[in-house]
Amino acid sequence: AAGVIQSPRHLIKEKRETATLKCYPIPRHDTVYWYQQGPGQDPQFLISFYEKMQSDKGSIPDRFSAQQFSDYHSELNMSSLELGDSALYFCASGGAVVGTQYFGPGTRLTVL
Amino acid sequence: DAKTTQPTSMDCAEGRAANLPCNHSTISGNEYVYWYRQIHSQGPQYIIHGLKNNETNEMASLIITEDRKSSTLILPHATLRDTAVYYCIVRVEEGGSYIPTFGRGTSLIVHP
Numbered sequence: 001a002a003g004v005i006q007s008p009r010h011l012i013k014e015k016r017e018t019a020t021l022k023c024y025p026i027p028r029h030d031t032v033y034w035y036q037q038g039p040g041q042d043p044q045f046l047i048s049f050y051e052k053m054q055s056d057k058g059s060i061p062d063r064f065s066a067q068q069f070s071d072y073h074s075e076l077n078m079s080s081l082e083l084g085d086s087a088l089y090f091c092a093s094g095g096a097v098v099g100t101q102y103f104g105p106g107t108r109l110t111v112l
Numbered sequence: 113d114a115k116t117t118q119p120t121s122m123d124c125a126e127g128r129a130a131n132l133p134c135n136h137s138t139i140s141g142n143e144y145v146y147w148y149r150q151i152h153s154q155g156p157q158y159i160i161h162g163l164k165n166n167e168t169n170e171m172a173s174l175i176i177t178e179d180r181k182s183s184t185l186i187l188p189h190a191t192l193r194d195t196a197v198y199y200c201i202v203r204v205e206e207g208g209s210y211i212p213t214f215g216r217g218t219s220l221i222v223h224p
Binding site: 045056090100103 | 199
C-alpha cells in the first residue's frame with residue numbers, strides 16, 4: 001500500500017539558511033500534519049491543512065511557513081535556520097477518519 | 113499541565129499480554145483517544161482509537177473507562193517487535209485550534 005513520502009530524507013544546512021521540506025500524502029487523503037521531534041523529545045505538532053486550507057496551528061515558529069497545494073502535497077518552508085531547528089520533521093496524512101494519521105519516514109534536518 | 117499521563121516505562125515477556133495505561137482526565141466529551149507507537153526514530157505508527165466503547169483491531173484492543181478519564185491499550189501477545197514507545201494522544205483545544213498532543217509516552221520493552 002502507498003505510504004506518505006517525504007523528501008529529502010536528510011538535509012544539512014548552515015545557520016541562517018533556508019530549507020524546504022516536502023510531503024506527499026497517501027492518495028485520496030486530504031489532510032496533512034507537520035511535526036517536529038527534537039533529539040530525545042516527543043513529536044510536537046506544528047501545523048495542519050485540510051483541503052488546502054490551514055486547519056490547526058500548533059507551536060510553529062514565525063520563521064516557518066507551510067502550505068498545501070492543489071495536488072494535496074505540502075511543503076514546510078523554514079527560514080533563518082537556527083541550531084535548535086535540528087530535528088526530525090514528520091509529515092502525516094489523514095483521510096476520512098478524523099484524527100487518524102499515517103506518518104511518513106521523516107526528514108532529518110541538521111543545522112550547523 | 114499534562115494532557116495525558118503514562119508510565120515512563122514498562123516491560124513484558126514475549127507472548128504475554130502488554131497492558132499500557134493512560135490517564136486523560138481532562139478529555140472533552142467528543143474527543144477521541146488515539147494510540148500510536150514509535151520504533152526508534154521511525155515515523156509514529158497508528159494503532160487504534162476510540163471514543164467511549166471498547167475497540168479491537170488486528171493490532172490491539174483499547175479499553176476506555178466509562179467516565180472516559182483513562183484507557184488501556186492491550187497487546188494480547190507481545191512480540192519482540194512490539195518494543196517501542198507507545199503514545200496515548202488526545203486533541204487539545206488551544207486558541208481555536210485542535211492540537212494533537214503526544215505527551216511523554218511509555219517505553220515498552222518486550223523481552224524473551
